[in-house]
Amino acid sequence: MRSIYRLPIQLALALILVLIASASAHAQSPNAVADVWTRVNRERITRNLPPLALNAPLTTAAQNHASEIARTGNYGHIGADGSLASDRAARAGYGAYSWGRRIGENWAHYFDAPTALGMWMESTPHRANILHALYREIGIGIAPSQNGLTIFVLVFGAQPNALPVFINDGAPATNDAHVRLTLTSEDIASAGDGANGIGKPTHFQISNASDFSGATWQTFSSQINWTLEAGNGTRTVYVKYRDAKNRTAIANASIALGAPSAIPGRAPVLQVEATRTREITATATRSQTPRPSVTPTPTATASPTPELTETPMPTWTITPSAPATSAPTATPTRAVMQARATDLPDPFALGAFGIGIMLSVFALVKHLAEK
Numbered sequence: 001m002r003s004i005y006r007l008p009i010q011l012a013l014a015l016i017l018v019l020i021a022s023a024s025a026h027a028q029s030p031n032a033v034a035d036v037w038t039r040v041n042r043e044r045i046t047r048n049l050p051p052l053a054l055n056a057p058l059t060t061a062a063q064n065h066a067s068e069i070a071r072t073g074n075y076g077h078i079g080a081d082g083s084l085a086s087d088r089a090a091r092a093g094y095g096a097y098s099w100g101r102r103i104g105e106n107w108a109h110y111f112d113a114p115t116a117l118g119m120w121m122e123s124t125p126h127r128a129n130i131l132h133a134l135y136r137e138i139g140i141g142i143a144p145s146q147n148g149l150t151i152f153v154l155v156f157g158a159q160p161n162a163l164p165v166f167i168n169d170g171a172p173a174t175n176d177a178h179v180r181l182t183l184t185s186e187d188i189a190s191a192g193d194g195a196n197g198i199g200k201p202t203h204f205q206i207s208n209a210s211d212f213s214g215a216t217w218q219t220f221s222s223q224i225n226w227t228l229e230a231g232n233g234t235r236t237v238y239v240k241y242r243d244a245k246n247r248t249a250i251a252n253a254s255i256a257l258g259a260p261s262a263i264p265g266r267a268p269v270l271q272v273e274a275t276r277t278r279e280i281t282a283t284a285t286r287s288q289t290p291r292p293s294v295t296p297t298p299t300a301t302a303s304p305t306p307e308l309t310e311t312p313m314p315t316w317t318i319t320p321s322a323p324a325t326s327a328p329t330a331t332p333t334r335a336v337m338q339a340r341a342t343d344l345p346d347p348f349a350l351g352a353f354g355i356g357i358m359l360s361v362f363a364l365v366k367h368l369a370e371k
Contacts, residue, residue: 032113033059033140036152039117040138043130045169050136050184050222053164057092058139058155062105064088066141066153069107073146077105085155089139095159097193104129104156109149113142116152129156136164136184158188160197161249165239167226173256174228181206181224181253183239198249201241210238210252217242232258 033054041051065079065088074080079088085105094101106126110116120126129135141153166182168174185200186192192199205215208229220241228235236254 032142036113036117036140036142036154037138039113040130040154041170043117043121047131049131049133050182051164051166051170052135052138052156053162053166055094055137055139055157055162057094058089058137058157059141060092060139061085061088061094062139062141062153062155063143064092064141065105065107065155066143066151069109069151069153070143070145075107075109077107089155089157094157095162097160097189097197102134102158102188104132104135106130106152106154106156108152109145110152111149113150113152116150129154132156134158134188136162160186160189160193163198163201163239163241163249163251165237165251165253167237167253167255170253171255175258177228177230177235177257179226179228179237179255181226181237181239183220183222183224183241185220185222186243192243192245192247196247198241198247199243199245201249202244203242205240205242207238207240208235210236212238212240215240228255228257 037052037054044051065085068080069075072080077085083091086101086103089101089103090096094103106120106129108116108119110119120130135156136158137156139155139157141151141155143151145151163184163186165184167179169180169182183201183204186198187200189197190200201220203217204220205212205217206224206226207213207215226237228237233256234254235257236252238250238252241249241251
């Protein structure tokens with residue numbers, strides 16, 4: 001007789017497995033930062049704009065803000081301590097011009113990266129940040145929120161003497177030693193910034209060696225054909241920029257030559273440009289799986305409402321000690337905008353409800369079996 005009770009138990013176990021699979025679908029991808037980075041750069045490249053280099057201090061600032069939003073539910077550009085994106089970039093050690101920092105920020109509380117990027121590109125201020133010609137670097141922060149959605153934060157910037165170079169638009173690997181280099185320019189301080197801040201480059205050198213042995217100065221161009229050092233493995237290209245006043249800056253980029261990973265669509269390796277004074281490497285930070293709880297939204301809804309906000313560009317900030325010169329002094333806008341998407345059921349709330357029903361059914365079945 002007890003065999004007739006096996007079916008409810010088997011169904012209950014199957015439902016538990018479905019709920020576990022649904023929950024794991026919301027877990028953080030190890031390559032989440034690389035995925036967002038690739039999507040942002042794809043939007044730029046298709047519009048003949050140079051890619052953005054992933055920058056370690058900006059990534060730190062973005063990740064700290066994303067984690068804080070997820071932890072506190074304090075949605076917005078203003079941190080719990082009253083900080084703006086420029087303040088967080090400064091704390092992380094991001095470089096500044098003599099008049100201040102050039103920083104922009106997008107953030108979204110959304111289901112996944114493709115949806116967030118799609119909504120950003122449909123919003124004029126968000127789109128302006130992603131496609132801004134003056135930005136050269138980006139930081140990406142990702143943190144799952146407590147309601148099953150994800151916090152995405154993008155911090156855009158440009159700093160003195162950081163003119164990134166890209167091999168094949170930032171591809172992680174190639175089977176062909178003949179590659180295309182993309183060089184960036186200094187368009188914010190085109191005349192330079194002080195004695196050491198390079199202005200718009202007029203010449204450059206390229207070499208496969210860090211000492212630039214045998215390299216000669218060439219007239220600046222944003223697109224250059226180049227041949228990597230022969231052999232398989234990681235290959236690095238070094239570029240030295242020079243402006244009209246002989247101020248210089250150095251950058252490099254690396255790519256895997258002849259690696260099995262040279263396949264279309266593969267996410268790029270997380271790497272950061274080298275500046276004239278230092279080299280830094282960015283590492284994506286993984287975040288914890290969302291907890292089964294609900295975060296209040298600005299409007300009373302039955303399920304989480306994705307939020308999408310921005311700092312419209314241009315965003316100029318001035319350090320307290322900066323002199324009142326001709327540099328822009330506009331105060332960053334703190335606008336907040338919401339973009340709604342179709343509400344989806346929370347798998348964790350659904351799971352708690354389903355498990356409660358299953359336990360009740362199981363208790364009833366056991367009670368009947370014991371009679």
